Amino acid sequence: MSYSDKEISELVRFAESLADAAKAETLPRFRNGAEIEDKTGPVFDPVTDADREGERVIRKLIGEAYPGHGIIGEEFGLTEGSEPWRWILDPVDGTRAFVCGVSTWTTLIALEHLEAPIIGLIDQPFTGERWIAANGETVHRIGNVKKICRTSNVKMLSEARISTTDPRESAYFTKSEASAFERVSTQARVARFSMDAYAYGLLALGELDLVLETSLKHHDYAALIPVIENAGGVVTNWRGAPPGTDDRGEIVAAATKELHAAAVKALAG
């Protein structure tokens, strides 16, 4: 490896400062009559000043501290770097939740080295929760209360607490994906919806056991991979291959390798 533990510790502190800076832009706009623009076509895809200003402040800080690092962000795209480090940013993951006053939106910050995820951070400013994954460990923090994350021991679908952001044929799922999710979720113990990346934080904490989604982009899943893997979970696409290797943005995140195998099998039908 071409970096030291000390370097990673500094970069973790820096990632935390980025999350703090984003919070100063997002939280004051939450439940505060944010102007909502619709980004795209027939399906409502909102963007707010919280998204834009959150990313702007993060990009500025990275550019000042690490001008050679690359950046990929949801709102402002790609900045090529001259070094092997690259930041992957989603200032407000879950903008639909944000505009509905629901505190499951998060700020996602990932750092990759030669395209391998090294640091993952999930921040929820309203509840004050932060997940930080680095050096083989995922830590959940609320204020000064820290907890080392461990996924649950659930191995069977019939015991699983499952989640996806929207179970319907919708902005995310095609008709066949919605059917596949239904096939899995009807076997599960209980299902909760509408949580975006926050669900993966609950998986790392051992509170959910399985999360299934599609239509995720690099900035949606980059931070989640170390958060889940460092907590003992497994994350792949719906066929068991690495995230990002299909054209549907598929994610299966599971608490155990047994549950992961059962989910991949059930998704295949």
Place this chain on the structure above:
Amino acid sequence: MSYSDKEISELVRFAESLADAAKAETLPRFRNGAEIEDKTGPVFDPVTDADREGERVIRKLIGEAYPGHGIIGEEFGLTEGSEPWRWILDPVDGTRAFVCGVSTWTTLIALEHLEAPIIGLIDQPFTGERWIAANGETVHRIGNVKKICRTSNVKMLSEARISTTDPRESAYFTKSEASAFERVSTQARVARFSMDAYAYGLLALGELDLVLETSLKHHDYAALIPVIENAGGVVTNWRGAPPGTDDRGEIVAAATKELHAAAVKALAG
């Protein structure tokens, strides 16, 4: 009326002390490996010590302070009273959320006088949020930050942010109810799920515009009625009649009377 404003103020303070006592039983058990029992038959219907101990402590305090008051609670049923006052309790509304680590479960406390709702309280211990409806006003509080609740001005379905706990044919919706919800929600701007009574708190805050549910019992909706009405919203069953007058536990809660009328019309098909 057979009660004074002073009496209501005392009863509001008492209702808050009940919520505080329930919180001491529920919050320490949240995300803490709660033992989950399944209450009923083929559909997973969890109950935990948080539900039982939360209600037990509330009933004890009411019995000591107001021995003549009646009580209806989710876990321990009916205690007949000798006075026209009756407390309606749900110590943990959203037990499915509770067992998935999701902070949208709430404690619901309502006080009725001659079966008319006088006080409504929604408490979310993890986020520290509390809604208190009494004397024609709904107040939302986080710590010392208070806000008078006003529903949004949204009048058209196409502008509405809509919610239900589970959009599928499920523990809650029959097949035709799921179809009716889909008919309404596909016209709406955005939909979020899995929030139980917390959604009605967001409606009172002006963050959601429309909530549609069925299968609600007296202890599920009693506290919500004053919270919504005092904030300027409208709450009925799916046909526009008062909650509790059908055998399906139907609720339509809307930000404005125009949106309410549009929703009732769309539900009818």
